[in-house]
Amino acid sequence: MQSFSALRSGLRRAAVRVAGSALDLVLPRSCASCGTETSGPGLACPECFAKLRRIIAPCCDRCGVPLAAEAFAGKTGLCARCEISPPAWDQARAAFVYDDASRNLILPLKYADRTELAAGLGGMMIQAGADLLARADLIVPVPVHWRRRVARRYNQAALLARVISRRSGRPALMDALCRPHATQKLALAAPGERLRIMTDAIRVSSRRRNDVCGQHILLIDDVLTTGATGTACTEALRGAGAASVLILAAARTEVSGREDIDLPDEIRRQIRGSV
Numbered sequence: 001m002q003s004f005s006a007l008r009s010g011l012r013r014a015a016v017r018v019a020g021s022a023l024d025l026v027l028p029r030s031c032a033s034c035g036t037e038t039s040g041p042g043l044a045c046p047e048c049f050a051k052l053r054r055i056i057a058p059c060c061d062r063c064g065v066p067l068a069a070e071a072f073a074g075k076t077g078l079c080a081r082c083e084i085s086p087p088a089w090d091q092a093r094a095a096f097v098y099d100d101a102s103r104n105l106i107l108p109l110k111y112a113d114r115t116e117l118a119a120g121l122g123g124m125m126i127q128a129g130a131d132l133l134a135r136a137d138l139i140v141p142v143p144v145h146w147r148r149r150v151a152r153r154y155n156q157a158a159l160l161a162r163v164i165s166r167r168s169g170r171p172a173l174m175d176a177l178c179r180p181h182a183t184q185k186l187a188l189a190a191p192g193e194r195l196r197i198m199t200d201a202i203r204v205s206s207r208r209r210n211d212v213c214g215q216h217i218l219l220i221d222d223v224l225t226t227g228a229t230g231t232a233c234t235e236a237l238r239g240a241g242a243a244s245v246l247i248l249a250a251a252r253t254e255v256s257g258r259e260d261i262d263l264p265d266e267i268r269r270q271i272r273g274s275v
Contacts, residue, residue, distance in 0.1 A: 032117055033104040043105055043120035052105075053097040055128060055252070063227070064092040064247075066254060081255075087227050088234040089219070090244045093132055094252035095124040098223055102251040106222050110156045118156070121222075121250045122163030129218070129248035136218035136246060138211070139165045139172040140237070142229055143202065145179040160250065161220040170218070176208045177233055198232040204240040213241035224252035 029038045031045035038045050044052070058067040061077035074083045096102040105121065108114035126133065141157035149155050158174055165172035180203055204212060217237050224230060224247060234245040 032108060032114060033101065043117065043124075048101065048104070051101040053099060053101065054124075055094050055097060059093075062091060063087055064094055064224070064252060066097060088231045088238075088245075089227075089247050091132060092224060092230070092247035092249070092252070093129045094224055094249040095121070095128040096251040098225070098251040098253045106250055109159070110222055113153075115154060115156075115159055118159035118163050122160050123167065125160065125220075125248055125250055126164055126168055129246075132218055132246045132248055133164070133168050133170060135216055135244075136170055137215040137243075138176070139168075139170050139218045139220060140176045140212070140233075141172075141174060142219060142221040142233055143177040143179050145182040147182055157221050160222065164220060164248070173208060173211055175205055176212055176217075177202055177236060178205050179203075198228040200232075202229075202232040202236045204236050209240045212237055214243050216244045217242045217246065219245055219247045221247065221249045222251070224249040 030036060031038055031048050033044045033048035033051075036045045036047075043049065053066075055064065055066045058070045058073060059065060060067060060073065060079035060082055062082040063079065065079055065081075067073055067079060073079065076083070078086070098106075105117055109117040109121065139161050141155060141161035144152075144155045144157075161172050161174065164170070179201060181201070219230065219233050219237075221229065230247050234247075237245050
């Protein structure tokens with residue numbers, strides 16, 4: 001029986017390798033940023049990957065914003081903004097600074113059906129959020145309204161959450177949060193407008209309230225900017241009794257602001273035209 005299982009596993013691995021090689025002949029692997037053909041799977045070619053600005057220490061201990069030097073953090077390790085007005089969540093981290101380089105990886109995942117990018121981004125997020133994962137009981141993705149999910153066929157935050165859950169071994173609750181009504185797109189909205197749009201826009205699913213009560217939740221999102229979405233999710237989870245809410249994103253802005261700063265006109269049209 002064991003030899004048969006080993007043989008079956010070997011045949012399965014061989015089939016996967018053959019299928020992968022055949023697919024590479026039809027659709028060569030390419031850099032998600034510049035389109036250059038690459039020799040293996042990955043987010044980007046070496047040149048584009050080198051342009052990505054990974055967020056490492058020093059960064060604000062609360063919101064995760066990168067700091068130019070340790071001296072810019074207060075006695076508690078917080079940035080000036082968090083010292084004055086700390087966010088609703090307990091702690092946040094992100095893999096990259098949200099700029100042209102990381103945008104070229106995240107927007108195709110979000111708007112252009114490049115779902116294969118979730119694997120690479122999720123892996124980088126695990127590295128950036130290792131300390132948060134160690135404390136998390138449950139992984140929960142930021143939700144999208146059901147109409148948007150049907151039109152896009154996926155929720156990019158859920159794809160990232162699945163990758164992180166599978167590789168880290170932490171359980172994920174994919175339907176913990178919901179959007180009871182559709183909201184307008186936040187990408188082109190000003191910070192104050194985002195807060196208004198997201199007020200009471202997210203709730204904990206009625207059947208999941210007991211599941212999140214008393215748990216340390218790791219909230220997964222693609223981009224952390226003004227924090228309006230993170231705040232709405234945090235307030236909903238805390239209202240259901242969550243012990244703490246941590247946020248892990250693929251990228252975040254260097255300061256709280258708009259996600260679309262310096263977006264090319266083509267990208268603006270893509271966002272406006274997406275569901």
